[in-house]
Amino acid sequence: MLTTTLRATLxxxxxxxxxxxxxxxxxxxxxxxxxFQLMAMTFALAFLLMNLNWWRQGHLGLRHLRQPKRxxxxxxxxxxxxxxxxxxxxxxxPVITVSLLAYMWPLLIVLLxxxxxxxxxxxxxxxxxxxxxxxxxxxxxxxxxxxxxxxLSGYLLALTCALIWSGYSVLSRLVKQxxxxxxxxxxxxxxxxxxxxxxxxxxxVWPASAGQWFGVIGLGIGxxxxxxxxxxxxxxxxxxxxxxxxxxxxxxxxxxxxxISGVTEANLTLGLACLAIVLGSTxxxxxxxxxLTTSVNIINPESRY
Numbered sequence: 001m002l003t004t005t006l007r008a009t010l011x012x013x014x015x016x017x018x019x020x021x022x023x024x025x026x027x028x029x030x031x032x033x034x035x036f037q038l039m040a041m042t043f044a045l046a047f048l049l050m051n052l053n054w055w056r057q058g059h060l061g062l063r064h065l066r067q068p069k070r071x072x073x074x075x076x077x078x079x080x081x082x083x084x085x086x087x088x089x090x091x092x093x094p095v096i097t098v099s100l101l102a103y104m105w106p107l108l109i110v111l112l113x114x115x116x117x118x119x120x121x122x123x124x125x126x127x128x129x130x131x132x133x134x135x136x137x138x139x140x141x142x143x144x145x146x147x148x149x150x151x152l153s154g155y156l157l158a159l160t161c162a163l164i165w166s167g168y169s170v171l172s173r174l175v176k177q178x179x180x181x182x183x184x185x186x187x188x189x190x191x192x193x194x195x196x197x198x199x200x201x202x203x204x205v206w207p208a209s210a211g212q213w214f215g216v217i218g219l220g221i222g223x224x225x226x227x228x229x230x231x232x233x234x235x236x237x238x239x240x241x242x243x244x245x246x247x248x249x250x251x252x253x254x255x256x257x258x259x260i261s262g263v264t265e266a267n268l269t270l271g272l273a274c275l276a277i278v279l280g281s282t283x284x285x286x287x288x289x290x291x292l293t294t295s296v297n298i299i300n301p302e303s304r305y
Contacts, residue, residue, distance in 0.1 A: 005238055012234015012243045018227035020253025024261060025223065028215030034202035035087045036194050038216065043079070043191035045220025046228060050184025064182040071175050075186030078168025079228070080193045085161045093154020097147065099140045101158035103251070107133050108166035109244030110284075116173055116240070125241045128284025132248035135276025138269055139251045169235045169244075176236035183232045187225075245284035252277050 002010070029038065054061035067075075089098045110129040114121030147155065198204070207213045234243055252274055258264045 008234050008236070008238030009242060010238075011230050012238045013246055015227040015231035015234065016243075016247050016250050017253060018222045018230075019247075019250040021257060022219070022223045022250075023254040024257050024263070025215045025218040027258075027263065028218070029207065029212050030215075032208065032212060033205055033216065034198060035090070036198040036202055037204060038219070039083055039087075040191050040194035040198055041216055042220040042224040043187045043194060045217065046225035047184055047188035047191055049221060049225040050181065050187065050229070054181065054184070061181060061184060064179055065185055067178060067182055067185075071178055071182065072186075072189075074168060074171055074175065075183060076189050076193070078164060078172075079186050079190040082161050082164045082168070083190075083194070084197070085157045085164065089154045089157035089161065091154075092157065093151035096140065097151065098154060098158040100137060101155055102161040103136055103140060103248075104133075104159065104162035105166040105169075106136075106244045106247035108162055109169050109247070110241050112166055112170045113173075113240040113244065116170065119240065121241070124286060125245070125284050128245045128280040128282070129241075129248075130280070131283065132245050132277045132280030135273040135280065136248045136251050138273040138276065139255055166244075169231070170240065172232060172235045173240060178236075180229055180232045180236075183229055187228065239285075242281075242285050245281050248277050249281065 033041070051061065086098070086102060089102070107129045110125050111121065113119050114125075207216055255264070255270055255273070259266050259270070
């Protein structure tokens with residue numbers, strides 16, 4: 001029988017798989033849609049997805065609308081803050097380097113989670129996270145030209161992304177009494193803020209084909225919709241350090257899906273990255289089984305009754 005923690009960890013890991021589909025689904029949009037417009041569309045779809053869940057439960061979700069200010073700041077700050085800094089960083093530094101720095105968030109989750117009440121940082125968590133981080137950097141860092149001081153503002157924004165998402169994930173544990181249904185409202189607010197950014201800085205470009213619409217809808221239902229809801233539940237009730245390490249498998253899943261779909265080819269780097277991420281996750285998740293010992297009085301077996 002699954003424990004509550006293990007069940008929540010498994011639910012949280014669904015997000016990691018869905019984030020692994022991000023590259024394939026984004027590729028279907030053919031880079032045609034401006035980033036803030038795409039963000040507004042996908043988060044609006046996520047909000048509608050949660051509305052369907054509320055409708056199934058027989059209410060409009062208004063009971064989840066009333067939350068303390070700190071909960072609203074945490075939710076919107078995590079969702080909108082991360083994506084805002086990420087898109088801004090993309091305009092100020094090379095995409096590959098931004099991705100590398102932004103993907104420091106799983107390691108930061110492992111380290112920051114140890115500061116929570118009742119949590120501790122174990123050696124296996126740190127070792128596993130670093131090994132998995134190396135595997136992730138192998139994948140994302142292909143073709144990177146290294147760091148250049150002229151892109152410093154972009155680098156800082158990318159690191160801010162990592163801090164925002166890791167901070168959101170860890171601090172969510174402190175408000176675990178808040179239902180995951182509330183994340184639907186955070187998605188709705190994020191969609192509105194993204195729409196404002198789109199009106200200010202972008203020109204509207206609608207999907208021009210069925211494939212592009214499929215990519216947008218797929219992103220809204222999977223990596224943005226279900227993924228954020230399952231992650232919210234996972235980080236609130238599951239094994240936070242293990243989820244942090246497992247998160248490094250998202251770019252690996254992404255690469256494997258691109259290979260399976262014929263977009264790219266398998267290579268040695270992919271194999272080494274796979275090995276490092278699996279090894280790191282195994283080390284971080286390893287637990288010694290406690291041996292069950294029964295002491296028996298051999299001289300007088302009946303003395304224990």
